[in-house]
Amino acid sequence: MASETAQPVVVYRKRRNAELGLCLVASLFGIGGWLTTHLNRDGEIPSNAIVVSAVWLALCLAAHLAVRFRAPYADPVILPCVLALNGLGLAMIHRIDIGFDPPDSAAVMQLVWTGLGIVLFALILTFLRDYRILEGFPYVLFLVGMVLLLLPLVPGLASPRNVENGSQIWIQVFGYSFQPAEIAKIVLTLAFASYLTANRDLLQLAGRRVFGFQLPRLRDLVPIGVMWAAAVVVLVFQNDLGTSMLFFGLFVMMLFVATSQIRWVVIGLGAFAVAAVLISQVAPHVATRVTSWLDPFSDYDRNYQIITAQYGMAWGGLFGRGWAEGRPGLTPVASSDFISAAIAEELGLVGLIAVLLIYLLMVARGLRVALTSTVIYGKLLAAGFSFIFALQTFAIIGGVTRLLPLTGLTTPFLSQGGSSLIANWMIVALLMLISHQARRPATKAGPVEVDLSDMPTSVIDLQGGARP
Structure with missing residues (x-):
């Protein structure tokens, strides 16, 4: 009697506890940067340290709980990467704010936009139970x-x-x-x-x-x-x-x-x-961008922003000046377009590479979601959203470091800006939904009777293997 052959079945674990641990570690990036800034600048921890830390930790836990209850089989690494980048961005924006006289309040607004982004993230996970309902409107969506x-x-x-x-x-x-x-x-x-x-x-x-x-x-x-x-x-x-x-x-x-x-x-x-x-x-502005890329010192006044950013990164060197030890505020619009230059100045080349590795990990996990999905539409969506993060990061950091001509794109989750931050949180929510539906166990169906009396015996063996 022939023995039955077992069919391999891939079963993904939820890994929500692993995500919780990673989210707690990721929250320390923002809290640590904020505390170190004040320690280096003022020599003491600010009086509202517990309140600020608790608010940021609550936002991180809220995002995790939304995933735990609404998309329990989603990828456990993407959200911690996002929280680490978002926290670093908030800490660096705050550090740039306090360098002005009087201090600016851009970090407070960025925290508000982060909260709104996490609310939208949770709402999408809650109410958009099947992302495939968006598949039927290509021309309307394109318009x-x-x-x-x-x-x-x-x-x-x-x-x-x-x-x-x-x-x-x-x-x-x-x-x-x-x-x-x-x-x-x-x-x-x-x-x-x-x-x-x-x-x-x-x-x-x-x-x-x-x-x-x-x-x-x-x-x-x-x-x-x-x-x-x-x-x-x-x-x-x-x-x-x-x-x-x-x-x-x-x-x-x-x-x-x-x-x-x-x-x-x-x-x-x-x-x-x-x-x-x-x-x-x-179009003269295109030629100007190319000239600024190839020879920024040809027009010091026009290219002042990129020139000061280059000097700041050079001053930072390999390991950086330290939080609040540099002068990133000398670069115009440092908290949005040139926040990667501010990170390179205060955290050094090592810190900038660490940030790039977080982006690389996030994009890699997004492409893994595309590979995992069994739905063509889900594959294309996950790949497209991953490419958005990859292209934006490559274009803006490449422009700041003069690998490419400078563009007006934002650095995802790091740069100051409510429009970009909210849109990126919505993208992460859709990625988590695609991942959840791709990784969750298939619904078990009951036995199905199939009449094989008319099927040639040369087609298939009852044990599941093809006959010669």
Whole structure:
């Protein structure tokens, strides 16, 4: 009698206790940075140390409890990485605030935005029980995303911050400035994933082969042409190199993940390179960014920000000046665009690399969520959201360190800014939902009777193995 063969089944553990321990450790990054700042600056721990530490610890535990009860099988590493980065950002923003006379209060507002982000994080986990309901509206989501992306060009909505920052990316609603592109990146990722899920087979197989290279059909080039045109509009009219790079790069990367064909990457990079070369001839701000990258000392007044950041990082050296021992406030807008330079000045190259490793771990776990998911839509969403974090981090830190031309993107979870922080917390919530549904045990079904009387015996063995 043949013995039954056991079918291997992968069962994931919840690992919520492991996440709790990691969250407690991650909370110490922010608390430790805040306390060390005051110890080095004032020589004593501030009187409100217990209250501030308790508030931050409560926010960290609230985020963990939302995952524990609403997405118990979610990845246990992503949330601690986010809390570590968010806490470091709060501590560094506070450190920059107290360097001014009188001290600024940007860290207080950033803490409020963090609380709102965690509330939205919990609400998404609570009420969006199945993320796949978003799959059926690709064109509606794409239209909404494009409207959000181009909203700063609408007359009457522009914010005064556009003049200060040099980019037309802010709108003002009820007296508050808001960056709609941060929400657009979520909506457009949902739209891209929906479209690519429905059309991946055509994008993979359709087209003629010319000299061994499979050319896509003209109709299949329409979506990439639309995104190329949108990137050009953002680059020319909104004066925002970072946003145009982010959205076009995101679409090309998701296209590659969906089709596994390098031709789409070649076509995308070629199209963006052609646009960048042509626009640099007619748009002076693009040429200025390139000049600032290659030779910042050619115009000291215009490139003062990047020059002071370079001196600050050089002064920090390998191990940094120490919390509150440097002068990161000398760099304009240090708490938002150049917060990575402030970290490099006070924590050194070692500290900046440690921050990059946290980003690397978070992106790697996000891509692992994509690999774990058995749903194509979930795979594409998780990969797209992971690419957003990877592209933003690479673009902004690469610009600050002069590896790349400087862009106006924010450093995820570190930089000051409510729009970016809330959008990133929403992305993490969606990643946790995808991870939870991919890792949770499958529902056990009862026995199903199958009539095999008409099936040829050469097809399959009753033991589960193929017959010769």
